[in-house]
Amino acid sequence: MNLIQHLDYLFNPRSVAVIGASNIPGKWGCDILNLLLTRGQRKVYPINKNRAEVLGVKAYPGLAEVPDTVDFAVITVSSEALPAAMEDCVRNGVKAALIISGGFAETGKEGAKAEQKIVEIARRGGIRFVGPNCAGHFNTHSELFTATYLPPVKQGPASFVTQSGNLGLTVLAMGSEMGLGFSKYVSSGNEADSHFEDYLEYLGQDEETKVILGYVEGLREGKRFLKLAREITRKKPVVIMKVGRTDSGARAARSHTAALSGSDLVSDAAFKQAGVIRVEEVGELIEVALVLLGQPLPRGNRAAVLTVGGGLGVIAADALRRHGLEIPYLSPTTIDKLNSRLSGRWSRGNPVDASGDLSYPCLLPLLEDENIDAVVIACAVWAAAGFSAFMSTPPWDRNNLTDLDQLLRAIEEESLKNLGVTMELMKRYQKPVILSAWVNNEVKGSELYRKLEGNYLTPYPTPDRAAKALSRLVEYSEYLGVARKR
């Protein structure tokens, strides 16, 4: 059985056993069993040697007593009981396992020895496993969840492998707040058997995964990682937050997941050569995933900034330059076009500052300008008004609207109506259009916001975050040879 087939059993098993099933909420053996019983459709076998029933379901004293082949086993028993549990898995013919239990390599040499013993049993029996010392996984497509304490997760195109379960929860929560859906998720724990590289290989060929996110403390197979990354990043983006860059960080990583000290041999330069997008901050994992999913790959690094109000445009321009993008002068043709659409007060330059003119359609001329590869729209606190510049192509008649409320409603309707056209134009011209606007909870319920979010066009909270995300997209496009190299 090859790796892909093995990991298919991890993500799409027909039958699952929970070894260490429990009735006590707060215990992994209870919370995970509960997830398995309440979500998805498959056979679930609780294993508990003292109880005939767990959570109202028939339980078995051991895997030997289960009258079925089990594809996948979740193991939550103590480290002492683990070897026997793994032997049981081998005897049953289990294909994939996930070991929550800690107390192994992360605790020192003794633990590492015990861990190695588990690996040997599993290898002998043809089992691949996640962990130990991990915090579960999921596949939204098969509705399989073994990760507990999850924030609300919606189905979507991002898959995420994390060497920290707690950091995983934070990233999933951030994703959920910005409307990013997930396909597959693995908290990889100590990676005694399956390594980060194995999950990467699986997700590289997984059609439901459109972007791969990773949190890495140490890579056990640096060369393989780079080889895989080089292949995969031609087809889909790989975004990695790699910590342990500093002495203290590396020390902490070693103590946390027994990550190899030699792991930083995979340098920034090597990541870059393999097309991996390396991010520095937790928030970027989500922010960069969105820009990769929602935007076309730009053909160059020349950006226009469009704003209804001054300072936000200045911040965007400054941040874009700091991240290596250019803010070219507008062509005379573009200025002519904008002159005919905007009032006399506009900035006549790049950034295009409409100076308070709320609803004029300035986007199209920028998309048509051959010297512009991407547009950043910087709005203040969300007003539907801010988006009209973005959406309103072609121009529309607003002269008969004098009441402000009426105007704002009309702008939102117009924006909604034009969203499809705008997205079509972004694709046709192959130019990203990135939005920034501070949004409150009330706005998040609006139809326009939900549609933006559904298309990965979620506004970034501030212009500097939008600019940084765009710069990562440009880097990736340059790597692929779509954008001219600087």
Place this chain on the structure above:
Amino acid sequence: MNLIQHLDYLFNPRSVAVIGASNIPGKWGCDILNLLLTRGQRKVYPINKNRAEVLGVKAYPGLAEVPDTVDFAVITVSSEALPAAMEDCVRNGVKAALIISGGFAETGKEGAKAEQKIVEIARRGGIRFVGPNCAGHFNTHSELFTATYLPPVKQGPASFVTQSGNLGLTVLAMGSEMGLGFSKYVSSGNEADSHFEDYLEYLGQDEETKVILGYVEGLREGKRFLKLAREITRKKPVVIMKVGRTDSGARAARSHTAALSGSDLVSDAAFKQAGVIRVEEVGELIEVALVLLGQPLPRGNRAAVLTVGGGLGVIAADALRRHGLEIPYLSPTTIDKLNSRLSGRWSRGNPVDASGDLSYPCLLPLLEDENIDAVVIACAVWAAAGFSAFMSTPPWDRNNLTDLDQLLRAIEEESLKNLGVTMELMKRYQKPVILSAWVNNEVKGSELYRKLEGNYLTPYPTPDRAAKALSRLVEYSEYLGVARKR
């Protein structure tokens, strides 16, 4: 009349006129009048030459007809009508004005000339004014608001001067979301008369202002700014986001508020020498204000990291190092103390990783350690549990709690009970304790969260943001000579 007295009329007028008062919502003259009529207690005089009443209040054709001395005038008329309006103000004896109207220096040479004429009229009449081309101001203490489209703003210790009204709204919204209250706010517009430096001087001596925030595109009086900053930063912190560092940013800034091109002569080094905390991202304005308000000034740059879960601690350690802090080894005494409080699985090092032990009181030993100057607590998605490590001093008995819900409730109660003690200890040991945890909206309603927020201990969303904020606090403490210089 000196500058402070003049600006007192801006922030605490007894009577206000709105020149250009209007009944049409969406027009400045209507929205501002409405704010003045509905908030605060003072005499308000709408000026409109065609109407006897505006928004149901008696209106006057001109200031000449108002049977009262007006302290403060808001002017929203067109640029053409502005000179006459300012002449009226002079005749009435107005002390301070705020000019919303645009169409001046930001539009080019002609506009600059017209603007200069207004300055001359005002100077002759002893009037100081804000703007033109500004977006209002407020003082929460006198309940005076001329800034429209405001997010919910609560009263508090931060004051903010911004050279962009739209950016101002974003920062206020961010502050509101993280629980930061404001005292005074000015959108300074073109700064034809009153400069950023004037507001800085005022806020420096204003007792209601504990921290000064600024968004700056260009400084008109660089030397004066530095002299003022040197004096003020001995008493209260000044946090500035200065844009226009790049060529494109500077170009955009010139076009936006006619900021002087020579303004970047005030360099990073000069800011530093004056004790100004210069931030790079919009979000930092709020994040750094909170750390300055909620935390004691540390005596050095040596941080401990405390986490219930692995990766978050690694991220914190990495980010702290990147920002120049140290993560020292723990003293043997501290390790002994922690050994007696934590289970055998803890990391036995810095970061202190409690390895899933949710409710042990590890904070006190770290505060007692002479080699530690500050603590960062890195939690995953908010669980009251995560905070117990922070709050629970001294240890409490949790052995009789077996049910998870019961345990979590007990931990939250314990945390609440100990918040006062913890804050007292932070002060006594003079050691900041910075919290990071991703928080959802439901949690924001909890009593514990609201109390943390009320004390400027709002958790940062991710460990890297917490680390960055702490590093700014350390810098400031080093500047003041409280922390040992590195």
